[in-house]
Amino acid sequence: MSKTIIDKLWDRHIVAQEKNKPDLLYIDLHLIHEVTSPQAFAGLREKNRTVRRPDLCFATMDHNIPTIDRFNIKDETSRLQVQTLEKNCEEFGIQLEGLNSEQQGIVHVIGPDLGLTLPGKTIVCGDSHTSTHGAFGALSFGIGTSEVEHVLATQTLWQSKPKQMNVKIEGELGFGVTAKDVILWFIAKYGTNVGTGHIIEFSGSTVRNFSMEERMTLCNMSIEAGAKASVVSPDEVTFSYISGKRYAPKDQEFLESCKRWSELRSDENATFDQTIEIDAREIEPMVTWGTTPSMCLPISGVIPSDESSTSAEERQSLLNAHHYMGFKGNEKIEDISVQHVFIGSCTNSRLSDLLQASKVVEGKKVHPEVRAIVVPGSQAVKKEAEILGLHQIFLEAGFEWRESGCSMCLGMNDDIVPEGERCASTSNRNFAGRQGKGARTHLVSPIMAAAAALKGKFTDVRSILPKKEQEVDHYAGV
Structure with a gap:
């Protein structure tokens, strides 16, 4: 059998x-x-x-x-x-x-x-x-x-x-x-x-x-x-x-x-x-806009309005997400400004994640209104990254280079997103209060987080990456 x-x-x-x-x-x-x-x-x-x-x-x-x-x-x-x-x-x-x-x-x-x-x-x-x-x-x-x-x-x-x-x-x-x-x-x-x-x-x-x-x-x-x-x-x-x-x-x-x-x-x-069968060619760089990972759109997307809902339950869910996240509906994802960027967590804090994000920020500067931090997933990852000089790339760009830990993934340590402020985060959950009371979390990939750090808002990373990166095998890393 x-x-x-x-x-x-x-x-x-x-x-x-x-x-x-x-x-x-x-x-x-x-x-x-x-x-x-x-x-x-x-x-x-x-x-x-x-x-x-x-x-x-x-x-x-x-x-x-x-x-x-x-x-x-x-x-x-x-x-x-x-x-x-x-x-x-x-x-x-x-x-x-x-x-x-x-x-x-x-x-x-x-x-x-x-x-x-x-x-x-x-x-x-x-x-x-x-x-x-x-x-x-x-x-x-x-x-x-x-x-x-x-x-x-x-x-x-x-x-x-x-x-x-x-x-x-x-x-x-x-x-x-x-x-x-x-x-x-x-x-x-x-x-x-x-x-x-x-x-x-x-x-x-x-x-x-x-x-x-x-x-x-x-x-x-x-x-x-x-x-x-x-x-x-x-x-x-x-x-x-x-x-x-x-x-x-x-x-x-x-x-x-x-x-x-x-x-x-x-x-x-x-x-x-x-x-379930999926055609990978349909997928674009994604950004969450609401309070569950399912409230997510391509970078080219527009936040849904409550009028787009098909049921009373869906409408209420949208209204709740709008209220918490500070949206009215119909905003473009690319118009959303962020005040914080977090590259880390058990989802995206490995050496290849840091390597690919570093390629986006190398030779550039973090937006003056953004606080950006990089938190390696382990002391071993931190050491490997430093041997490759990744920490210098991030530091010169204006990122903070941290010790290992769960960090800003969840509000159980010192790394908290202030109430009402937005964070482009490589973590796994965007629930209300996940990164601190009133914190507004947007889940993205490491390279999308890096792009947001540079521009101060969500940006299609494909417009920033060097042309030669097109030949890299979908960011497999090292």
Whole structure:
């Protein structure tokens, strides 16, 4: 019987199964950060339990970490969460990449960078964007605090198997169009609920031609389409990325692993519950204008008016978004000014993201009314970028060059967008208040964010990029 990669991953991890009940799955890797773990560890103590497999747990701190003066955490709650993680990891014998570590960074950046994220694994974390790791052919998803405790205690998790969706993307992306634009376009067209109750496999020639960084961006934001998780079948691109990583298999073991990983790909005649086909040539550089990722338009677009709605519910949704974002409707995207630009987050803070943004700003200056910051996804990414001189390019252009952390993706640290001001952000959510009380967030790709920083408003990056960049393979990076 033909199977999808989702079937194969699921079946290989079933510990116990009963008809009409959730399956008990074995968990290969449990990623931990400071925000969603304190209550889970407290629960272990209350029940006099230990961590079942500390060797399969890996911790870092990212959400609360200042990106300036990182050892000086002023917020009492944030400081307590960081200190608590340090104590919990020491007590329970879990490896922690803390503030003093050269490997510290955003959990969904360092997992792949270190070779912890591998094809065939089940991976969980108390963070919704754990879907990122599915880019490697892993079954990875976010869990709640009570589930974090369950995994710590048992190294297993009860789960009902979702339906399966194949999102097949074919064709060559146009000049200046990135993986971030692809996923924003998908959510804009099909909505934030299209993936509800499903695990998505992204397939097709476009995805096959993506770098691992681009695949991670795609999977990272699949959760914003309502999906439980998402995957890409592993291939030579995957294996090449993994080769040589710190915790990845080495030498003969690596070669044997690649053979096993190759078997994970979906069988040719595998059946999905739903298939969506996308022509990559239709996609343009995208910008969100409202308070969900589905409220998104091409850079050439015009914000819809409430008169364009087809139902009372849709009209109210538009009115609410207009009110929060300060729009009336019918404004051109290219006329929207921004006061802040943020290049970072688990969606777009990898070396290739920074490299491509640097190509846009090199030799130019940030608009005088814009505050622009670049936050590498990890200390390792920061170091690599500095070796390449990217920090100098950004600094000379007028950007701030920061330490690693989640930063301005969410309002849990010092990097806040002031109330009523706009931010062109490479992060994954534009919910009301996501970047601070009253903050107005517009999601874009790194190169679109860089263009906005230069012009002080949203601008078609294709009008800025050097002509020679047209020959670069859709920003695959390095």
